[in-house]
Amino acid sequence: MGEGQGLFHSLKQLLASLIGIARTRAELLSLEVEEEVERFAKLALCAILSLFFLGVAVVLVAILIVVAFWENDKLLALSLLAAFFSIIGLYSGALFLKKAKSRSRLFSQSLAEFSKDLSELE
Numbered sequence: 001m002g003e004g005q006g007l008f009h010s011l012k013q014l015l016a017s018l019i020g021i022a023r024t025r026a027e028l029l030s031l032e033v034e035e036e037v038e039r040f041a042k043l044a045l046c047a048i049l050s051l052f053f054l055g056v057a058v059v060l061v062a063i064l065i066v067v068a069f070w071e072n073d074k075l076l077a078l079s080l081l082a083a084f085f086s087i088i089g090l091y092s093g094a095l096f097l098k099k100a101k102s103r104s105r106l107f108s109q110s111l112a113e114f115s116k117d118l119s120e121l122e
Contacts, residue, residue: 025113028113058085062081062085065077065081066078066081
């Protein structure tokens, strides 16, 4: 009977340890999700503010240039501005796609801890 109780006690401790490990990993995963959501919110706010103010500045500079060249070469000024904004837009779009593809790996710390746990069990 003592051996049976010892085995049952060992299994109970093993189960408690497994539950503790799972709980710790779940907390780590939850923390990573919260950090990623917070980072994304800050990034989105900065991007929106930057785009808004840069958009206002671009419109004002374009109006200024067209007004300055209104008498002489208004079509040339408008054409050059359209070409310039098109090139900048295409370049920034390419940068955005590059940055979007090279994002950080989500849950990398949790996955590393799970891998470490598996290697210790083997």
